[in-house]
Amino acid sequence: MTTLTQPTRGGVSRRRLFVTAGAATGGGLMLSFGGAAFGDTPGQLPDKGAAPQIGNYLRIAPDGVITIMSKNPEIGQGIKTMLPMVIAEELDCDWKDVRIENAPLDSSKFGAQFAGGSFATPQNYEPMRRVGATGRAMLIAAAAATWNVPVAECTTAMGVVRHSGSGRKLKYGALAAKAATLTPPNPATLTLKDPASFRIIGKSVLGIDSPRIVKGEPIFGIDTVVPGMAYAVFVKCPVFGGKVISANVDAVKAQRGVTHCFVVEGGSDLAGLVSGVAIVGDSWWRVNKARDALKVDWNEGATALQSSQGFEARAAKFHQEAQFKSFKAQGDVDKVLADAPHKAEAGYFYPFLSHATLEPQNCTAHVVGDQVTIWAPTQNPGAGRSLVAKTLGVPPANVAVNITRCGGGFGRRLSNDYMVEAAWISKVAGVPVKLLWNRADDMQHDFYRPAGFHSFKGGVDAAGKLIAFRDDFVTFGTGDTDVSSATLSGTEFPAGLVDNLGYSRSAIELGVPTGPLRAPGSNALAFVFQSFIDELAHSASRDPLQFRLDLLGARKAVSTGQTPTGAMKPPFDTGRMRDVLELVAAKSGWGTRKLPPRTGIGVAFYFSHLGYFAEVVQASVSTKGAIRVEKVWVAGDVGSQIINPTGAEAQVQGAVLDGLGEALGQAITIDKGRVVQSNFYDFLLLRMPQAPQVEVHFLKTANPPTGLGEPALPPVIPALCNAIFAATGVRIRRLPIDVKALRTV
């Protein structure tokens, strides 16, 4: 059992903070890092993006309560707890004195504010340490001045400054007023703690909102209440890009509870405000029910001609006719393949996927004249503000965005289509509006993980070494430009590790919007590449794990290409991957256990979001094809610190099970330009009985700490498929897994 540090009191409400701040203004009792004390901070932080202003992160009340602002959206990744832990560590306070408050959107005070790409840790770890260290330096300076002793003779621990010569002590709360009068130091000049002395980082801390969540307190976007608020639904064309020709809005207005029903013309950007019909009224249930009375004549547009079947036929034609454009060619794949003693060739497919956040998309908006106030569960509030401002024709500064807790994100809430819908409907209706999508709206108007079709060839020499590798990839896009999250990089593994390699591409036009889903790109590519690598190992009768170790070879840095601005991305360190692969082999007893019949273990690894993950799945398959995932072993390397171990383990457990859910049950299919699936009976979420044990091991290495929301997901899917092959001899080349192929009776 993980030992948890639990705050003794709940979070401090905004109201209380205002009251406290008032007292501070009147009596000078409070160290406010905002305003005069910290507003003109000269120090520049060594951050990649805009420097966060320290003064906006910390307040210390006379009673010792420390309020830390949490700048990034909380979507279940634990960031609202974790970033304040990093500040509190360097502040050297007692975690039980810390309260955490959601920051509003204000990039001038907080720098980048978004949840995505597992970026929060690598971008914020050192800057947030310096925020805390600055506060600590000011408190020490205040104590030294009080005692008239040198700063160097003062130390801190657990929210107390101590003078080493005399043993005198003062609590942070008592020093706050004096500290507030001092000029802040330049954060970049401060010496940070030796990690060996960390007291908060590396200790498991309970999620800060969990005590409220288990009591059902209203803290999610959907729970927002604004005085005078109406409820809304927005009915869009089932075909992406379709437009309203006409609608019987008067008949809908006659339904009980409906106050407004109107057509929204919308634009052509599927990530913005699109055409549809808004229904507004006194109860969400009533406006949703009023849809039954709505009749819309739609112009469905060109996407109505698109279907998953059509995509598949088109991809097959590309493969048959070898219509591909090479974008990575090294050595002579064809010649080497022709002579290779062992080879494999296989086609792979993965489907579109929906994010299916359990909290459907929703937003509350209040538009008064040219002033807009938003309450939104969003991963990307800054982009939402820009979209709302542009669409409503108001200055961005007039759009205030309150970031609520999100009931899941997974990348869906990086798009803010629901935000601009709520704002527009409030503007037209003239009242505050809570827009809520129903489940079908949510599943049928997503930005989907794009499907993809791969055709692989590979060759292995007599010594069992990979000598040639090719992928002809059919993706979605226009010309050479891929749709979002549909790109195969020329640096994709095993590039750089095999002498003869070719990647080529063709693209199908797509009217269905796509976007990032947890571990975008990687969640699909890991499946196909790590499955086909397994096929190649078996083609040469090699142990799949040893084959991978040999392929990684000696420790070296392999290029992962450039960022859009031309900077080199951090390389792939084959040694770090070898180390986690060897660790997961040891923990899972790879190669040392004789398993029961129709039970197999499979391995895979993947490098994404700067994290190195190797995973082993053990699964059994009944003669009727029922798959039981018995256990998953995970070894991960995300650098030198696991900041909040309980949260880190939870992210890995969740990502692994999320990947199993995708592989076992999920696909979005397109028919006549619309999504076929509409709810959880035809888009299956993983359930309790399917969830195996997940054993998580972190390998701490001398590298900067990196993020954990995503990188544990990709390898589990191929590890499962490879385990099924080991158990049954059936190779899974399409997702979701078709159990019919696994039946023997």
Next chain:
Amino acid sequence: MAYVIRINGKTRSVDVEPDMPLLWVLRDELGLKGSKFGCGVGLCGACTVHIDGKATRSCITPVSSVGAASVTTIEAIGATAIGAKVQAAWLETDVVQCGYCQAGQIMSACALLSKTPKPTDSDIDAAMQGNACRCCTYVRIRAAIKQAAGMSTADTRPVGMGVA
């Protein structure tokens, strides 16, 4: 039409259509927002409440069907001995990720433990399979239920671990 229903020990009166689901009566008529909307068709369990102690999907329960039965929601479950134990176990185990499904999970777990104080893994599977967690916190939900029951939190489901 006016309905008088008993919620969390109090009598409440609402004037709504007979087919309005209990979930929307709770959330938008009575301001009890702990029960969550996820699917609207009883597939995800986020809306789970107790009706006379039985875990019930409030999103498909018309208000007219509640009658004189006693409704308990997440807001009041902590006042019961089992509810308090389950909530404490949820915190001790740090179950929550996004947290959206957890009210429903806790209500289903409490209903399970009130009937089956020492559940097996199979009991847990059967009682909890109607509650989806999109963050997939299932490993810890399983452990937290056992913790609340005063049992070992080990997962007892078989894993073939033969030795070569």
